[in-house]
Amino acid sequence: MTQVIVLNGGSSSGKSGIARCLQAILPDPWLAFSVDTLVDAMPASMQASDTGIDFARDGHVTVGPEFQILDAAWAEGIAAMARAGARIIVDDVFLGGAASQRRWQKALAELDVLWVGVRCDGAIAAGREAARGDRIAGMAASQAEVVHEGVVYDLEVDTSRAESMECARTVAAHVE
Numbered sequence: 322m323t324q325v326i327v328l329n330g331g332s333s334s335g336k337s338g339i340a341r342c343l344q345a346i347l348p349d350p351w352l353a354f355s356v357d358t359l360v361d362a363m364p365a366s367m368q369a370s371d372t373g374i375d376f377a378r379d380g381h382v383t384v385g386p387e388f389q390i391l392d393a394a395w396a397e398g399i400a401a402m403a404r405a406g407a408r409i410i411v412d413d414v415f416l417g418g419a420a421s422q423r424r425w426q427k428a429l430a431e432l433d434v435l436w437v438g439v440r441c442d443g444a445i446a447a448g449r450e451a452a453r454g455d456r457i458a459g460m461a462a463s464q465a466e467v468v469h470e471g472v473v474y475d476l477e478v479d480t481s482r483a484e485s486m487e488c489a490r491t492v493a494a495h496v497e
Contacts, residue, residue: 323496324403324432326351327411327425329472330439331464332380332456333449335480335488336412339439342489343410347496352402355412359395363388380459382416396428403432414464419471437492438469438477445481 326343328336340353360374367373372385384392403409415421422436441449446461476495478488 322433323408323435325399325409325411325429325434326437326492326496327413327429327434328437328439328492329413329415329422329468329474330441330480331414331443331446331461331466331468333446333453333461334439334441334465335449335485336439338485339478339480339488339492340410340412342486343492346486346489346493347408349408351408351410353410353412354399356392356414357412359392363391367391376457376460378457380457380461380463382414382460382464384416393424393428396425400428400430400432403429415468415472416464418467418469419473421468422472433497435476435492435495436472436474438472438474439488440469440477440479440481441465442481 328339330336337355344351344353363373367387369375370385372387374385374388375383377383399409399411443462443465446465450456450458450461476492478491480488
């Protein structure tokens with residue numbers, strides 16, 4: 322039985338919309354956690370910091386050692402909730418590609434995980450980014466492909482070609 326669904330895609334690719342749709346259509350209650358929530362929970366001093374997380378003017382994101390410690394703790398906490406019986410949807414951006422997936426694989430060891438790649442054409446994601454107004458211009462385009470490098474998925478969806486609900490239905494069909 323699927324315990325965790327990991328949605329990986331670049332900024333503004335549609336992960337959060339898919340997560341909300343999955344919560345609406347899956348028969349059991351699922352908790353959704355986004356890396357944005359983790360970043361928002363961090364103290365302001367860790368934002369725009371070499372040791373925390375830095376969003377460059379061109380949209381490039383770098384993370385430092387303090388961010389990595391909290392990110393690992395966040396992953397372990399999510400895994401603990403799943404081990405305790407909660408069904409979890411993770412909305413993340415694998416800035417490190419395959420290395421990011423390995424970190425999650427370690428945290429989610431022995432859990433039944435559905436790995437989902439959320440793809441979106443960089444130009445379309447950049448348009449969404451501009452419309453949102455809460456992202457640094459360039460983040461979506463710079464992340465559109467790099468987050469998928471070396472990552473192995475059970476399933477991929479493309480929000481440039483399908484709406485969030487259609488993508489969620491595709492994912493739900495693979496949830497056991």
